[in-house]
Amino acid sequence: MGDQDVHALAGVDLNIERGSFWAISGASGSGKSTMLNLLGCLDRPTSGRYALEGQSIATLSDDELSDIRLQHLGFVFQSFNLIPQLTVQENIELPLFYQGIDASVTAERACAIAERVGLSDRLKHRPTELSGGQQQRVAIARALSNNPSVLLADEPTGNLDTATGQSIMNLLTELHEQGKTIMMVTHEPEIAAYAQFQLVMRDGKIESIIENKNRVAGGALA
């Protein structure tokens, strides 16, 4: 475990402490998505250096990048991105399946994680049978199943109503408190307020980094 150095976009120099909670905001085209893709090892920097837990990403092969995503990262998307033909349980098990872990073990772990996000009674359902908030919980459970050190969230509340969005944010805050590093892209100030640090991007550069003094406390609004 170590620090994360990011040289990205145009002269971006950023150190992300393990266990910190960041909100990345900015207008569209400001480079926040590229930033998240880089952080998520979906993209490689054309020049410069990005190291995740001390390992430089730029020189890795496609398979090695896949393995890093599989072992260390979890993704949560705005549109949930669950696989419709799989049940809730199978969706949660997916990263474990690609890790080649035995079916009995993955089932056990999926149940435990589903319980953690409050969905243990929905395991056999299809994603389409769930509400938006429930689907996002499944997505978070899936992102957690491989026990990643970093969670990457791209507008996780963008498709949810305010109350549901808050409950999802409470869940993320809880995970942060349990030690996960969370990188979240959002354009909503109320959502960004949950993070420890707010990174504002503009034209591919870091405009400002603000430390949130008045953080919304985890679970306080629940």
Added chain:
Amino acid sequence: MMNTRFIRNVRLGIKTLMLHKMRSILTMLGMVFGVGAVIAMLAVGEGASKQALDQILKLGADNIIISSQQPMDQAASGAMRVRMNIYGLLYNDLDRITQSFDTINQTVPAKLIRGQGRVGGRTLELRLVGTTPNWFELVSRDLLTGRVMTELDIAHNANVVVLTEHGARKLLVGKTTLGSQVRINQGYFTVIGVIKSESSQSGTMQTPDQEIDAYIPLNVAKERFGDITVTRSSGSQTRELVELHQIIVQVDSIEHVESTAAAIERMLSLHHPKEDYRMSVPLALLRQAEATQRTFNIVLGSIAGISLLIGGIGIMNIMLASVTERTREIGIRRAIGARKKQIIGQFLIETVVLSVTGGFIGIGIGILIPWLITMFADMPTVVTLWSVLLSGVISIGVGVVFGMYPAMRAANLDPIVALRHE
């Protein structure tokens, strides 16, 4: 562990395909009909060729059959001018052939005379076959009752006859078969045995025996009926002198059949300036039939290849559409950490499940159709094991070959672009 993962992949593939049942079924149809048609066509072809081969084999693959035949010019000039047609194989030919070649096991002469059999009020047109006991070795048929001709019958010039099942049934209804007297052309013959006949009117091949045969000793035939046949038709008469109508030669081994046939032909041509005999070599016919079957198989194979190609292209088309449709799913899987190889595996398995399921249904249809053809059209069909196995293998092959391109395309999608895909 790889194994259980593979099984999970297959189960997932089936599940995914089941989401679009109609589409999957329609996609499989190409394979179903391709494979079904191939197996059915091969079964019909194989049945027909087996029938032909069986018939040829009844002639004996190690036999050479030499028959007398009226020379062309003689036949053309007709009965008007020539008072007596003299042609055909001679008793001398039989001796010459028997003595000249050490590759020959035995020779069987046959003198064929048209006659009328009569028992009481019943009559039957017969083909009298004057021959020697070894006829029954060469043209081996089931003995139904009694015995066949022996050397003793020859030695005693015995007036005995062996009838076919057909002849016995027509002439001897309700009578004790063995020992009955049959009157044939002014002579009385004692029935000593009845054999089965393998000849069939519908067959294109001629077997040496016919169902209207009545077998008598050659020397008896020669003495009683002579060598001259008189045919009367519309006031004119044709006289023919033919010593032997047929000589069947059995060669000691199949390898020697063709060379022996060529040698006999050379020898006969020395003594027969006009071509008044015809040689037929069942082995040559067999070879010919096999060659025909090979050609037939090549044609079938081409048709099969084309239909399977079309089936494969149909599957590839649908899989490409499926990849486009599931771009986002591919992006999700890649983001989670699936390697390209695993994406390829997933799509390849789906394609192979489609093609193999289609292939299996096709095999079922391919077995059912020949069965129905045999049931209702009474045509022989043979579903060969190799055609079924080959179809199974080809089904897998089609899935892999035509699934590879869509699968590669899925795997090579940029995960970022794929995730953004609507």
